[in-house]
Amino acid sequence: MAANPLLYLDACAATPPAAAVLEAMAAHQATAWANPSSLHPAGLAAAELLERSRLALAELLGWANAQVVFTSGGTEANNLALFGVCRALVPGRLLLGAIEHPAVAAAAAQLAREGWQLQTVPVNHQGLVDLEALEPLLAPPTRLISIGWANSEVGSVQPLQAIASLCRAAGVLLHSDAVQAVGQIPLHLGQTQVDLLSLSAHKFQGPRGIGALLLKPGLSLQPPSAGGGQEGGLRAGTEPVVLAAGLVAALALRQGQQPALAAAMAALRDRLRQRLGQIPGLQFTGPPQQRLPHHLSLLLQTPEGRPLAGRAAVRALARRGVAVSSGSACSSGRDGPSPSLLALGYGPEQARAGLRLSLGPWITEADLEPLPGLLESVIHELAAAGAP
Numbered sequence: 001m002a003a004n005p006l007l008y009l010d011a012c013a014a015t016p017p018a019a020a021v022l023e024a025m026a027a028h029q030a031t032a033w034a035n036p037s038s039l040h041p042a043g044l045a046a047a048e049l050l051e052r053s054r055l056a057l058a059e060l061l062g063w064a065n066a067q068v069v070f071t072s073g074g075t076e077a078n079n080l081a082l083f084g085v086c087r088a089l090v091p092g093r094l095l096l097g098a099i100e101h102p103a104v105a106a107a108a109a110q111l112a113r114e115g116w117q118l119q120t121v122p123v124n125h126q127g128l129v130d131l132e133a134l135e136p137l138l139a140p141p142t143r144l145i146s147i148g149w150a151n152s153e154v155g156s157v158q159p160l161q162a163i164a165s166l167c168r169a170a171g172v173l174l175h176s177d178a179v180q181a182v183g184q185i186p187l188h189l190g191q192t193q194v195d196l197l198s199l200s201a202h203k204f205q206g207p208r209g210i211g212a213l214l215l216k217p218g219l220s221l222q223p224p225s226a227g228g229g230q231e232g233g234l235r236a237g238t239e240p241v242v243l244a245a246g247l248v249a250a251l252a253l254r255q256g257q258q259p260a261l262a263a264a265m266a267a268l269r270d271r272l273r274q275r276l277g278q279i280p281g282l283q284f285t286g287p288p289q290q291r292l293p294h295h296l297s298l299l300l301q302t303p304e305g306r307p308l309a310g311r312a313a314v315r316a317l318a319r320r321g322v323a324v325s326s327g328s329a330c331s332s333g334r335d336g337p338s339p340s341l342l343a344l345g346y347g348p349e350q351a352r353a354g355l356r357l358s359l360g361p362w363i364t365e366a367d368l369e370p371l372p373g374l375l376e377s378v379i380h381e382l383a384a385a386g387a388p
């Protein structure tokens with residue numbers, strides 16, 4: 001990050017777009033700027049790029065016959081999945097993981113007001129879905145379950161294959177919010193059969209403002225928006241052709257770097273974890289193994305074990321040139337304990353002490369060298385100030 005001295009450790013919130021992606025988009029902008037619904041050659045060029053992007057995205061994820069709906073990002077894809085499926089069905093039970101992103105949890109809460117019976121699937125202390133608790137919950141009247149593939153706050157990666165098998169056996173539709181997983185861990189949707197999957201380009205060095213919902217062909221959804229019938233009738237509005245091509249370019253780049261990139265990130269992360277583990281009082285959260293390779297999460301505490309406010313630590317680290325997050329980006333602007341950490345069984349004070357460090361290919365070992373010292377100085381500063 002030569003142009004920016006910030007030590008950027010907030011990849012789970014957003015990633016800097018890759019140079020090759022921006023170049024590809026600039027080239028497409030010159031040739032495919034027209035409206036893909038237009039029947040003249042300029043429109044046809046845009047339509048061709050859009051359809052090529054759709055096919056390429058499905059193929060990159062190993063789900064060649066998926067229906068692909070481009071959206072503005074992960075939030076809209078999650079909303080489309082939950083509202084689209086549920087409003088096309090007679091209300092029944094809707095299951096969701098106990099640590100879902102607000103884009104899923106708030107949509108589900110709205111569906112509860114529309115007559116759906118909402119039930120959360122418990123997670124263990126590491127943030128992994130309890131499969132034994134899940135199985136009986138899949139009985140009628142459960143119609144849909146939404147489980148995030150990977151959690152942004154504690155880094156847990158769910159056993160999606162096992163969850164998908166249980167759902168198939170029970171005849172329950174499975175949606176997975178894979179916003180934090182796509183581009184970070186290998187996903188092959190021919191093997192792990194979900195019915196709907198959400199993703200967002202800005203988490204894997206693609207452009208902001210574009211995501212997608214992939215769905216099983218033939219699935220009937222009620223479109224939440226009305227308009228010109230674009231995207232198979234599921235998302236009205238002139239399609240963001242160049243952004244869609246940028247999403248695909250970013251994912252192709254990422255997949256081409258895998259599995260070496262994930263291994264390199266995990267190695268970097270593990271060495272950092274080892275160094276941070278020597279800071280007295282600091283406690284890691286989430287699973288040690290089944291976790292995102294670029295993700296480290298912890299509770300900030302004094303050497304005596306008194307929890308310190310994660311948000312205050314984020315500000316103190318920012319003053320030292322380090323960008324991290326105190327939880328999911330969307331909730332980090334709010335006060336109060338993290339609902340995810342509470343769901344993992346932490347107490348309210350500890351649930352305010354969460355900190356997330358998420359790495360990307362722009363980070364080197366040398367960049368991380370000063371971090372433990374900076375974190376220790378932040379702990380002393382906050383402890384001395386009597387925070388929280």
Ligand SMILES: Cc1ncc(COP(=O)(O)O)c(C=O)c1O
Pocket residue numbers: 012013072073074075076078101103148150151152177179180200201211328329330
């Ligand atoms: C798990 C998860 N789902 C959904 C979203 C929302 O995605 P977007 O910002 O593209 O709307 C995020 C963003 O942080 C996320 O982490």
